[in-house]
Amino acid sequence: MKEYQTITEISGPLVFVEIDEPIGYDEIVEIETPNGDVRRGQVLEATSDHVAIQVFEGTEGIDRKSSVRFLGETLKMPVTEDLLGRVLDGSGQPIDGGPDIVPDSREDIVGAAINPTAREYPEEFIQTGVSAIDGMNTLVRGQKLPIFSASGLPHNDLALQIARQATVPEDAAEEGGSEFAVVFGAMGITAEEANEFMEDFERTGALERSVVFMNLADDPAVERTITPRLALTTAEYLAFEKDYHVLVILTDMTNYCEALREIGAAREEVPGRRGYPGYMYTDLATLYERAGRIEGRDGSVTQIPILTMPGDDDTHPIPDLTGYITEGQIYVDRDLNSQGIQPPIQVLPSLSRLMDDGIGEGLTREDHADVSDQMYAAYAEGEDLRDLVNIVGREALDERDNRFLDFADRFEEEFVDQGFNTNRDIEETLDIGWDLLSMFPKAELNRIDEDLIEKYYQESESETVEAPADD
Template identity: 85%
Template sequence: MKEYQTITEISGPLVFAEVDEPVGYDEIVEIETPQGETLRGQVLESSEGLVSIQVFEGTGGIDRNASVRFLGETMKMPVTEDLLGRVLDGSGRPIDGGPEIVPEERQDIVGAAINPYSREYPEEFIQTGVSAIDGMNTLVRGQKLPIFSGSGLPHNDLALQIARQATVPEEDEGGEGSEFAVIFGAMGITQEEANEFMADFERTGALERSVVFMNLADDPAVERTVTPRLALTTAEYLAFEKDYHVLVILTDITNYCEALREIGAAREEVPGRRGYPGYMYTDLAQLYERAGRLKDRDGSVTQIPILTMPGDDDTHPIPDLTGYITEGQIVMDRDLHSQGIEPPVNVLPSLSRLMDDGIGEGLTRADHADVSDQMYAGYAEGEDLRDLVNIVGREALSERDNKFLDFADRFEDEFVQQGYDTNRSIEETLEIGWDLLSDLPKEELNRIDEDFIAEHYREDEAEAVQAD
């Protein structure tokens, strides 16, 4: 262990110190202040004779008389199956009043890159109980599917709903013999939000199968860069060594990126788009690409990162780069929220690129893909007709067009709208879909196999609507 009293500069969350021996990148540092307080940090940059250190707890109380100790190892997460049911702070220390963690092992939080050859292609369904996701933008084990939201929208309510409802259906043969766990990583949230999260976890019993990492808004920004890595390291341990199916929910990625920008400014780096670091794409990819499945393991890591788009701008660097790396997105809509739709998921700009591989024959029902395609087409046509109604009025539309307008209204009110406490099975979701599609003329169902129409189309309901 090397110890120095050679601090030359303190800038924001960074401390610069002179050294006379090589110091490793990402090496853990302890800084002892003149008041006797010990703070933890990490080497951010190392050059000959000088290192920059990011301090997790902030640089308050540090002056040039402080002692700097280099521990000779990178940051590691103490992992054990007993972490399930525990609440930790953003640095991985227990804050739930429980006992200290007795780890089975300690794993590097950077993780090991998954060899592409060793990856198993994601194609097994995760049921979230949310129709707008399960029916229209299906989540698949090993996928990374972000939620694009905005300030003031109820993305936290949706995240909690998914956390307590998500399961691997029994008929998914790949799910047999493996348990389901949720890792919840919160970055930069308020104390009020943290209280809501914990109250919901405890009320519903979801905490028993979860590990919660809490980085609050008044915690140091530097800690936010560590929190998701601790969460993902825990997820990888449970998935690949204990055979759990792990769902990782990270909120809010925007706060994480703001921390990157703050650190970049303190290092006087040349900024990229809108002041964010030019390496932000690489940094986000290091997080998102830790989702996946391995050929020789039963477990899986699935990610749902949540980000709030500044100004609801989907061209902002954070959602833009996230969209490049991940396999789709779930988009929350402010207009639907103002109408009282819960959850306000707009399925038209939403997308799950792996949906077709995770549904169909041998999983739930083979008509899933056809129903989804037809509802997309019907809802999109209804949305277009709403614009036309604003110009010519509803009376000027044909009977056919009015049916599509009614379909769009019912789709929002009955399919998307379900509240945050309703848990729908995929069978219930598809039943609602067939109920809505039976309001459309049979000849308009041009995206569904005739055999499925013959089996599920409700002729009597359609005739009753036509009679009206």
């Protein structure tokens, strides 16, 4: 253990120390202030005679008289199956008043890269209980599917709904002998939001199968850079050592990226687009790519990162880079939210690139793909007609067009809108889809196989729509 009292500069969350021996990158540091307070940090940059240290608990109280001890190891997360049901702070310390954690092992928070040849292709369905996701943008085990939201939208409510409702089909769980668990990582949230999260977890009993990491808005920003890594390290242990199917929910990735920008500014790095570090793409990839399945292991890690798009702009660097790395996105829409649709998921720009591999007979239901395609096409046409109505009025549309307009309204009100406390299984979701599609004559259902139409189609009570009366 090397110890120095050679601090040369303190800049924001960074401490610069003069050294006379080589120090390893990412090495853990303890800084003892003159009043005996001990802070933890991590080597961010090292040269032959200086190191830059990012301090997790903030640099307040640290001065040139402080002692700096280099521990000779990287930051590790103490992991055990007993973490389920526990609440930790953003640096991995218990804050729930429970017993001390006795770890089975201590794992490096950077994680080990999964050998691409050892990856199994994600293709097993995860039921979230949310029709707009299960029916139209299906999540599969091992996928990374972000939620794109914006300030003032109820993405936290959606995150909690998914956390308490998400499950794998019983037959799949029995086949692999794997249980389901949730790792919830919150970064930069307010104390009010933290209380809401904890109240919901405890009220619904979801905490029993969850590990919660809480980094609050008044915690040091640099702590946000390790919170998701601690969460993912815990998830990997539960998945690949204890055979759990783990769903990792990370919110809010925008706060994480803001922390990266703050550290980059303190290091006086040349900024990239909109002031964010040029390496932000690589940094985000080191988090998102820790989702997946491994051959020979029953468990899996599935990620749902949540980010708020600054200015509702999906070309902003954070959603833009996230979209490149992940396998789709779920859009939370401001217009739907203003109409009282809950959850306000806009299915048209949303996408799950792995959906086709996780649905169908033996996974969800044989008609899933066709019903989803037909509803998507009908809703898209209804949306286009809404724009036309704004110009020419509904009276100018024929019977067929009015039917598509009615479908778009009912799709939002009956399929997307279900509230944040309703849990629909995939059978109910697809049955609602068929009920909506029954508005159309069979000839209009050109994206559904005829055998499926014969099996599931039910004649609508109002098979025709009356044409508007002429003035």
